[in-house]
Amino acid sequence: MSFNNIPLHITTNSAEQTQEFGQNLAARLLPGDVICLWGDLGSGKTTLAQGICRGLQSKETAVSPTFGLIHEYQGLCDIYHLDLYRLDNSAQAEEIGITDYLYGRGISIMEWPERIRDILPDDRLDIHLTRLDQQTRKIEIKTSGNNWNDRFNN
Ligand SMILES: Nc1ncnc2c1ncn2[C@@H]1O[C@H](COP(=O)(O)OP(=O)(O)OP(=O)(O)O)[C@@H](O)[C@H]1O
Numbered sequence: 729m730s731f732n733n734i735p736l737h738i739t740t741n742s743a744e745q746t747q748e749f750g751q752n753l754a755a756r757l758l759p760g761d762v763i764c765l766w767g768d769l770g771s772g773k774t775t776l777a778q779g780i781c782r783g784l785q786s787k788e789t790a791v792s793p794t795f796g797l798i799h800e801y802q803g804l805c806d807i808y809h810l811d812l813y814r815l816d817n818s819a820q821a822e823e824i825g826i827t828d829y830l831y832g833r834g835i836s837i838m839e840w841p842e843r844i845r846d847i848l849p850d851d852r853l854d855i856h857l858t859r860l861d862q863q864t865r866k867i868e869i870k871t872s873g874n875n876w877n878d879r880f881n882n
């Protein structure tokens with residue numbers, strides 16, 4: 729996987745490979761980007777977020793939050809790791825200031841974006857993760873909006 733050729737579909741065979749993919753992806757990201765990680769429990773969203781954090785040279789890495797929906801890290805730019813699993817709806821998300829993050833100057837990496845489907849930014853990177861078996865994950869990237877054309881046209 730090279731910087732110049734990010735595949736838009738990939739199958740990984742280990743958590744480490746998923747992290748490597750995230751690390752390579754990070755080289756394509758810019759401050760203000762919103763990355764939505766879609767997928768079931770255990771599909772690898774946090775694992776991929778860890779790789780992105782590593783690629784953005786964050787000293788801290790994404791964790792599965794046991795408390796707190798939002799974790800901020802500092803790397804090449806500010807990184808916001810949002811895990812919305814425990815939210816019921818987007819009104820609740822707005823109450824805790826989610827939109828300040830989504831339209832902020834850092835890179836937002838969001839798990840469980842379906843919780844705020846009605847307020848997701850039009851400009852975003854959607855990454856779908858599917859568990860194929862214990863060690864195998866299908867990862868698919870889809871860009872929405874104009875912000876990505878130069879960055880993801882291989
Ligand atoms: N190819 C793979 N890619 C990613 N994770 C993998 C892979 N193979 C095995 N795993 C394992 O699957 C688990 C993925 O957990 P992770 O916390 O990343 O999932 P998640 O999607 O964030 O779940 P949740 O919805 O609970 O937050 C980890 O235990 C990881 O080691």
Ligand SMILES: [Mg+2]
Pocket residue numbers: 773774775792811839
């Ligand atoms: Mg997670």
